[in-house]
Amino acid sequence: MEILAILIVFGLIFTVITIIFSFIPVGLWISALAAGVRVGLITLVGMRLRRVPPAKIMNPLVKAYKAGLDVTVNQLEAHYLAGGNVDRVVNALIAAERANIDLPFERAAAIDLAGRDVFEAVQMSVNPKVIETPNVSAVAKDGIEVKVVARVTVRANIDRLVGGAGEDTVLARVGEGVVSTVGGMANHKEVLENPDAISHTVLNKGLDAGTAFEILSIDIADVDVGRNIGATLQTDQAEADKKIAQAKAEERRAMAVAKEQEMVALVEEMRAKVVEAEAQVPLALSEALREGKLGVMDYYHMKNIIADTEMRDSFGRMTESSSEKSNPHDPAKGLGPDVSE
Incomplete structure (x- = not known):
């Protein structure tokens, strides 16, 4: 029983030591002391409590110390908590120091927090980019x-x-x-x-x-x-002008067709009125005969005049037809030169 109790005590002691060493980065503290960077264990424990990985601060700090830069733990930790890349900022500061470029830590941190690669910017200042x-x-x-x-x-x-x-x-x-x-x-x-x-x-x-x-x-x-x-634009403009002219011509043609249809309708209307008026003539004649305003002899005399007029019109049409047959190249008809001259 005594041996079992001793084993339990040693087990508890080992567990406590393991937990302490896992929480306190003793190995990181020793490597920092070996590099000449003096940081207390309480500072490293505080990083753990602030949920800051000590390695992400200590390794860049050692790098900066070896390069001769004046950078503190608080500056690096504050930049990490702000969401910056501590290692990239330290690399940019080292490169700027070697290239004799004036780059303070605050400006490098601001550039990094602005979303730009400050290390690449320093490299581009030394080696221009095409x-x-x-x-x-x-x-x-x-x-x-x-x-x-x-x-x-x-x-x-x-x-x-x-x-x-x-x-x-x-x-x-x-x-x-x-x-x-x-x-x-x-x-x-x-x-x-x-x-x-x-x-x-x-x-x-x-x-x-x-x-x-x-x-x-x-x-x-x-x-x-x-x-x-230039030629393409002129061609396009000419094509556009052509389409505009065609559209205007089509508009004029449509207006002419509409005007023609209107005239045809007007002629048909007038013809209908003439037919209607001609239909009223026999009624008017019969009415005049019944009322005694027109005698029978007057009526026959009028019919003779109408017949004589129709006969003269018939003779006139026959004369014009025979004249056209005898002189087919009448210049008045536009068919050729006047041979009578």
């Missing part, structure tokens, strides 16, 4: 399309990384400058002969204002001739 624009389509004054691809060499501007525009803004401004420069040239041959004129003009516009970069150079990588935009 970004290539997409195919920019511009049209010269002669209407010929020119496709330009430019390579922009940029260097990160540490002072404007917080609040400065990114690469997309730089590319958009360069594309706008290319379009305006090509559009100001008299013809596309000038662009092909002097592509460097585009880079010089665009570079002098100060396109890096308000961005997180400093434009070092703009080089024209490729220039191609595209479509004849």
Whole structure:
């Protein structure tokens, strides 16, 4: 029984020691002391209580101490609690120190919290980056399309990384400058002969204002001739004018057809009225005979006049028909020259 009690006591002691050593990073504390960084165990325990992994603070702290940087535990822990990347900030500070770039810890932390890669920004300040624009389509004054691809060499501007525009803004401004420069040239041959004129003009516009970069150079990588935009626009305009003219002609034709139909209806109406009036003539004659206003001899005399008129009309039509047969090329009919002359 005594042996069992001794084993239980040793087991409890071992468990307590294991829990203590798992909660207190003694090994991390010893490695920090070996590197010359003096941090108390209470500080490491406080990190545990604040749910801050001690390794994510101590390892960058040791790295910064070895690089000769003046960084405290509170600064690194505060940046970690704010959601920043402590290791990346320390790497950026070390790189800036080696490159003789003035980068305080507060600015590096602000850049990191702004969502930018501060370490990459420091590297870009030392080693400029080349970004290539997409195919920019511009049209010269002669209407010929020119496709330009430019390579922009940029260097990160540490002072404007917080609040400065990114690469997309730089590319958009360069594309706008290319379009305006090509559009100001008299013809596309000038662009092909002097592509460097585009880079010089665009570079002098100060396109890096308000961005997180400093434009070092703009080089024209490729220039191609595209479509004849001017001719295409003229063709489209001519086609549009043609359709407008056809629409107006169709409108006039429709109005003429409507007018013709209106005249036909009017003629039919007048013809109906004439037929109606002619139908009233026998009634009027009979009424005049009954009332004595028209005698029988007067009626027969009128019928003779009508018959004589119809006979004369018949003779006139026969004369005109025979005249047309004898002179088929009558100039009055538009069929040929007058042979009588």
